[in-house]
Amino acid sequence: MTGISVPGTNLAMEVQQASGAAGAAWLLLVLPALGAAVLLIGGRRTDKWGHLLGSGTVIAAFVYGLFLFLGTTSLAEDQRVRDLHLFDWMPVNALDVEFGLRIDPLSLTFVLLITGVGALIHIYSIGYMADDRDRRRFFAYLNLFVSAMLLLVLGNGFVTLYFGWEGVGLASFLLIGWYQGKDFAATAAKKAFLMNRVGDVGLALAIFLMFKTMGSTQYDVVFAQIGNQSTATVVAIGLLLLLGACGKSGQFPLQAWLPDAMAGPTPVSALIHAATMVTAGVYLIARCAPIYSLPQAADARLAVMVIGAVTLLIGCVIGCAYDDFKKVLAYSTVSQIGYMILAVGLGPAGYAFGILHLLTHGFFKAGLFLGAGSVMHGMNDEGDIRRMGGLARKMPVTFITWTLGYLALIGFPFLSGYFSKDAIIAAAFSEPGNRGWVFGGIALLGAGLTAFYMTRLLILVFLGKPRWKDLKSEDGRDYHPHEAPATMTIPMIVLAVGSVFAGLVLSGMLPEWLTPSIGPLVEAHGPLSHGMIAVLTVAISALGAGLAFLLFGRGEQPVTRPRRVSFPVRAARADLYGNHLNEALFARPGTWLTRALVYIDNRGVDGLVNGIAASLGGSSGRLRRMQTGFVRSYALSMLGGSILVIAALLMVRFG
Template sequence: MPPTELPEIGAATGVASLAWLLFVLPALGALVLFVLGRRADRWGHWLGVLTVVASFVVGLLIFLETTGLPEAQRSRELSLFQWIGVAGLHVDFGLRLDPLSLTFVLLITGVGSLIHIYSTGYMGHDPGRRRFFAQLNLFVAAMLVLVLGNNFVMLYLGWEGVGLASYLLIGFYQDRPSAATAAKKAFIMNRVGDVGLAIAIFLLWTNLGTVQYTEVFARAGELSPGVIVAIAVMLLLGACGKSGQFPLQAWLPDAMEGPTPVSALIHAATMVTAGVYLIARANPIYNLTETGRLVVALIGVITLLIGAIIGCAYDDIKKVLAYSTVSQIGYMILAVGLGPAGYALGIVHLLTHGFFKAGLFLGAGSVMHAMNDNVDMRHYGGLFKHMKITSITFLLGYLALIGFPFLSGYFSKDAIIEAAFDTGSWQGWVFGGAATLAAGLTAFYMTRLVLMTFFGEERWKDLKSPDGHDYHPHESPASMTVPMILLAVGSVFAGFVLTNGELLAHWLTPSLGELQEPEASAGTLPHTIVPWVVVGFSALGALIAYLVVGRRPTPVERPATVSWPVRAARRDLYANAINEALFEKPGLALTAGFVATDDRGVDGLVNGTGSVLTGSSGVLRKLQTGFVRSYALSMLGGSLLVVVALLAVRFA
């Protein structure tokens, strides 16, 4: 495949020259809240909201200015200062303002603003609210640095900042051992992916002598095929860590230990999409390696199936949505793995997913808010008549997620499945078939979630909350419901707007190249049939869920025994056990071996040498008696030995 034609990069002028405010505003908000501490408890949350909203306004103004420019001039850079200048390595602290980065800016700050507003109500009675908003602002600032940087080192800076902020937010409830464990797990598994990204950056610097996007992408054709594949795979490893993709997906569901707004912002709309952004941004590299793209697509297919299968078995509402996120990010990774035929499709689904999944998480948070933080769907039921706004907005997000015709997911996810079927004979059937099956499973577990939560008998009536009180479900305050309504509107209309006339694909052309329309390959499904097949599988999944859950009473307690597929799914398909067997235990054994070698080998040699010297010194010390007659006798004995030796030599 020929390299992508890259647009000329001009200097940012006008409103774009203020782009540094995009990340400085939330970073400044975080700094003020951290420094002032408890003195900002009463008003700190509003400072957090205002800084992110102001960042969104700046991003919107830059976006509007950019849309008024000719397509060839929509990619601009703003150099702030030289950050690193060591020998031949020169790295600017600069921003790249192009359609791809601006799209992410609007997603991060727009959805982030709604989640910040929602959090003012959700965290209203939490004593750590000010600290929560400080960490949330820090996350938004780091995510903006990640997508705005004009080189791989700045991307890595934002990448690590996002990792730190997510660690703090996942472990926000510091008194809960489960939250601390989940935060450490997320941090460590992300470090594995970060090693891959770092190696890719080292390879680029070693072979090209630069890490600037413009220079790397213009000269990518100079790299040998083996190096290109290695860079592509290492970038993918980084993406797997941040986006919760196989084999590094196990941390994301456990991250639900953080407050629900964290799940909505980090694990639905922003951080987990960083891997998709990375591969899309590096598209000139992936365009040069079919092998690299194939590996990316395979990882996406495996992950979307894993997430969909496990999502069918959980009763925890947040974990069902978490595995749904794992699966949907798998669709995006599959799309960008299809190359020019899928880069824009992956970004379209990323945006629509940001609306409906953030709305679903906020809806789940509203349910938890009404149910004293109970996350067990078996203890819900019949909440529709008690929480009308939450129920309706959640249902719209549910329909968008399962791909109900003419809602967001229908336009974005079905386009990916159609493109997957057109990748070739065996690949088309594997990729398209797996994606279609996952669509049916998605409809099953989401319909099950909706039926168990909002319909049927009110199972909570005979239960006590963890604090011993009766449950009294009620609608959430306006600060929580208004963001949910706005996200529900996006869930309904975003897909149609973004795909109408390939609006977003044309907008992203300067960053991703022209969208290549798929052509039906021999032996795969025709374009006209694919949407009907997908809708049919989704309808079948929803019907099965209704027959399994909707027509039977839901037990309040989990059965003592379940079938082995359900047991395997509830154990995350043994992902933790596999990681423990393949990596943790061998790592611990290797560490123990090194410690034993150090204790008995290195330390033994050093200590043994010291003991020999100490012992010999003790023996020699006994010869120093201080008596002259002893020294004289020693001298006489030595002289006699010398004489005997000389005589022996003489007469030998």
């Protein structure tokens, strides 16, 4: 047992060795990994029961996770952080990377979210993917994803985290590009992979820097020694970790891949791009609380807050303009993760709220996505909300569950979003000085915009006149909206129940439960009281929702999107020029650079090499002529040579 107090912070870390039931925590990783392996290696032979095995492993992992969770709650608070050493992964002289797991409140929270929501989505996929002949492979990838994500949150060092980090990147790539035959899906998968790489480079550099300055990449060593490092090192590590978080969580300026990732099947959007994988960035920053809480890291923390605030606004604004059901939800995800990043950037006053919002968001956003999937399932895979409308009657279960998720997201009083988002807004307002007003104001504005675009979505999809009646889908069929099968509706109902009650249940106990991992919650008080902020948030959300009703709730809505629109709408439709920005700043200079390099390579390097070869070949061709075959001329040159050598010797000797 080692007791390490982190200097400069209020985090006292007690790391225990795991034993007993927790000693088999590796089962959590191995079960889904085994499922993926069996399904991928077994091939078509496992087609019949593949989806059952895939769902079974995740459910088993969830049950075991629940068991671990209950076991941990019964421990004393200072014994709840446990490390499980599995094996020495890379014992190389100074670099000793061990493969171990950290079982603590933070990782267990994520384990329950990942396996719980993951299990529901597996079940949902049984129905959703029923017509896909490769359903087994789909479940293999889902299992792979769950396993990698669990490794990400359970690893007890940055290298194990990175392993899982790359694993979820791979699974995400495979699943976004599920419809490989379609160009846009393949492109979206590539885009996601590449933009993730940009973030991964940041994370990798952060790990290198840790190893260079502290000689280890294990959490316990790094967190114990980070306080002794220079300010520059701490800030650099903080910023590089933030870059990693930006890539994985779709934060500005790497947000553009997330909406495109909607090219994957809807369960994937729900599981990976709403509930779990994209929250890895939030996890990373919360896990590194001992780094970000340091006074030296104040600048890095400010950068985290700025990124979160900017992203939450970008996501909201773009979400208001899109007409694609899933893309609106995707931008909503971008902005909600912006809230979480903002929260964890607030430091000890916000870590717990960031995680709380992550959990409640996991419930309602997964539910919203599954609802979207159910709608699209019943509408011939149509995603354009302008071709929907009036679906509430046709799909009552979907409508009710979706509406509950919607209310939770916009922060309807006493639903889950109300507790988590209000807490973040209040914490943002409590930042000292002008910062509080800026970040709090942005968060508040975001709440209003969220209510606006979500209400727009609700009206255009479920309410109003059924605009689909006279239309045909792209493949020429009429629309016959119908309710989804039970395997799809049951997960939606469970998630809707979670959306309603998660905030109420979790908000009280989560900060205390997470204390051993991320330190105690520091209650911060700003210029406005919590009650006032709650009232203000609800008022602004109501304003946004009311505005949406005014704009979209009355009269006819056009079936095609209006062309003549104001500049803000055009900008928002173009992703606020995020893609243009990326292309202008990185892609095109990159192309120029590679073109210039190719030119230099062809003309310069190759020219040099070829030139030397050609001149050598030419001159030796001429020198060859000296071999005349006449012995006497050889003898003459020998004599000449000898005379030269002797003359040279004599010169040296007597000259």
